[in-house]
Amino acid sequence: MEKLKNYINGKWSESSESQTSPVINPATQEVLAHVPMGANTAKDLDAAIMHAQAAYLEWKNVPVMQRVQPLYKLKSLLEEHREELSRIITLECGKSIAESRAELQRAIENVETACATPTLIQSEFSENIARGVDEFMIRQPLGVCCCISPFNFPGMIPFWFLPYAIACGNSFVFKPSEKVPLTMVRVFELMEGIGLPDGLVGLVHGGKDTVDAMLEHPKVKAISFVGSTQVARYIYSKGAANGKRVQAQGGAKNPVVIMPDADLDVTSRIIADSVYGCAGQRCLAASNIITIGDQSGGIKESLYEAAKLKVTGFGLDESVEMGPVISSQSKGRIEMLIEKGKQEGANLLLDGRNCKVPGYEQGNFIGPTILEGLPLEGDVVNTEIFGPVMSLLPMDSLVQALQFINSNNYGNMACIFTGSGASARKFRNEADAGNIGVNIGVAAPMAQFPFSGWNDSFFGDLHGQGRHGIEFFTQTKVVIERWPKEWTRKF
Ligand code: NAD
Numbered sequence: 001m002e003k004l005k006n007y008i009n010g011k012w013s014e015s016s017e018s019q020t021s022p023v024i025n026p027a028t029q030e031v032l033a034h035v036p037m038g039a040n041t042a043k044d045l046d047a048a049i050m051h052a053q054a055a056y057l058e059w060k061n062v063p064v065m066q067r068v069q070p071l072y073k074l075k076s077l078l079e080e081h082r083e084e085l086s087r088i089i090t091l092e093c094g095k096s097i098a099e100s101r102a103e104l105q106r107a108i109e110n111v112e113t114a115c116a117t118p119t120l121i122q123s124e125f126s127e128n129i130a131r132g133v134d135e136f137m138i139r140q141p142l143g144v145c146c147c148i149s150p151f152n153f154p155g156m157i158p159f160w161f162l163p164y165a166i167a168c169g170n171s172f173v174f175k176p177s178e179k180v181p182l183t184m185v186r187v188f189e190l191m192e193g194i195g196l197p198d199g200l201v202g203l204v205h206g207g208k209d210t211v212d213a214m215l216e217h218p219k220v221k222a223i224s225f226v227g228s229t230q231v232a233r234y235i236y237s238k239g240a241a242n243g244k245r246v247q248a249q250g251g252a253k254n255p256v257v258i259m260p261d262a263d264l265d266v267t268s269r270i271i272a273d274s275v276y277g278c279a280g281q282r283c284l285a286a287s288n289i290i291t292i293g294d295q296s297g298g299i300k301e302s303l304y305e306a307a308k309l310k311v312t313g314f315g316l317d318e319s320v321e322m323g324p325v326i327s328s329q330s331k332g333r334i335e336m337l338i339e340k341g342k343q344e345g346a347n348l349l350l351d352g353r354n355c356k357v358p359g360y361e362q363g364n365f366i367g368p369t370i371l372e373g374l375p376l377e378g379d380v381v382n383t384e385i386f387g388p389v390m391s392l393l394p395m396d397s398l399v400q401a402l403q404f405i406n407s408n409n410y411g412n413m414a415c416i417f418t419g420s421g422a423s424a425r426k427f428r429n430e431a432d433a434g435n436i437g438v439n440i441g442v443a444a445p446m447a448q449f450p451f452s453g454w455n456d457s458f459f460g461d462l463h464g465q466g467r468h469g470i471e472f473f474t475q476t477k478v479v480i481e482r483w484p485k486e487w488t489r490k491f
Pocket residue numbers: 148149150151152153175176177178206207208211212226227228229231232234249250251252282283384386412451453457
């Protein structure tokens with residue numbers, strides 16, 4: 001079985017670390033590869049960073065129009081290899097092949113957006129701020145930028161950062177999630193052919209040891225992290241204490257409000273897609289579904305029917321809508337939270353435990369699950385489950401829903417389904433979340449917009465994607481300039 005290599009200085013090289021962790025197909029338990037994990041990965045990281053630093057010193061002076069040319073090639077290669085990469089995502093991460101294709105599309109859109117860096121990086125100029133004095137701002141790269149990504153979007157999340165970082169003149173060292181490293185290994189193989197100088201991009205495998213080495217390395221200027229809140233907080237505080245620029249996106253617990261004037265069938269279908277898509281392992285998965293004024297039970301019935309229809313199975317089967325969760329530990333944790341919800345007093349309307357997929361009996365499958373009437377102050381309603389579980393919370397008014405939403409520590413996404421512009425406006429104005437959906441189930445910002453996130457869902461100032469990416473990966477320099485006439489030589 002293959003022990004994965006690092007990509008350092010334009011070459012694939014063996015890790016200094018002999019310990020490994022298996023990469024497991026969550027639908028079959030087949031071991032796909034072994035990933036180096038342990039203290040010696042810090043040596044690999046140091047080598048990648050030192051080469052990245054050398055490459056940066058040359059790259060920063062390459063004109064921006066030339067720096068984006070490799071990105072055009074990368075976009076074409078990602079399109080050409082779309083099917084191959086989507087299959088790798090499904091094999092290591094479990095999601096349905098349709099979800100993997102959609103994920104890759106988002107990656108491609110970020111590359112396209114970063115191709116606009118020559119325009120996006122342009123800056124400001126004020127003539128005559130005082131008589132004969134001009135002032136202007138320029139954006140310069142930072143140096144070596146590092147990225148640490150989670151398991152749930154192996155092919156998309158690195159692209160919230162990588163194309164912007166290099167287009168802005170930085171070098172980039174990436175550590176994939178040890179659970180799903182294969183997608184980006186293949187992407188880095190493809191990147192060998194796009195004309196980047198050796199060392200400019202590096203891939204180093206590992207876990208906490210590798211991350212700690214990044215946080216401490218004096219040549220690392222910026223860190224982009226996406227993962228759980230606990231780790232995001234750690235990386236933000238330690239990175240900042242070490243003088244690094246950090247953007248750290250964390251976990252979520254996303255509420256969706258259904259007003260009585262929403263279209264029932266369409267709303268239920270969209271919400272079921274949001275709750276159960278990627279088996280609930282999206283940071284923008286709807287989780288707490290708040291029904292307003294549903295005394296007749298019509299909304300509940302409609303959601304139940306939509307949930308029951310979801311087809312669970314092996315992601316490469318085109319008819320499957322919901323794959324397995326990432327690991328047997330994760331499955332155990334989700335099942336424990338379902339049981340805890342029952343103990344807290346919820347009615348288990350739909351129970352996805354004991355879900356068996358013929359031919360894939362070893363897979364980490366959980367079917368669509370609905371818990372109804374969890375106590376609002378309980379643990380389950382406030383915990384990120386990260387599995388295919390809908391919590392139905394009946395309430396009386398939008399005001400009550402907003403109070404509940406704004407009492408939650410997270411703030412990644414909040415959505416409303418309604419036919420009323422006034423309700424929608426109040427919601428988008430008052431809900432404490434960085435991404436708002438109005439009659440949308442997964443309010444995932446396009447590449448031109450920041451992937452926002454508030455409260456415990458984000459630590460930092462500038463988010464990933466779009467203009468925020470350009471700002472994060474550059475530092476501003478302001479120049480105030482005077483050219484007195486009498487100092488100018490006359491010709
Ligand atoms: P995770 O925090 O366990 O791991 C993320 C990365 O951090 C991995 O690369 C891992 O190797 C590293 N890591 C893990 N523990 C560490 C530690 N103690 N010290 C240093 N590094 C460590 O997250 P995950 O389980 O891979 O991903 C799921 C989480 O990511 C969920 O909470 C989800 O909401 C969140 N997420 C958030 C967003 C967002 O945009 N806000 C997007 C995707 C996923």
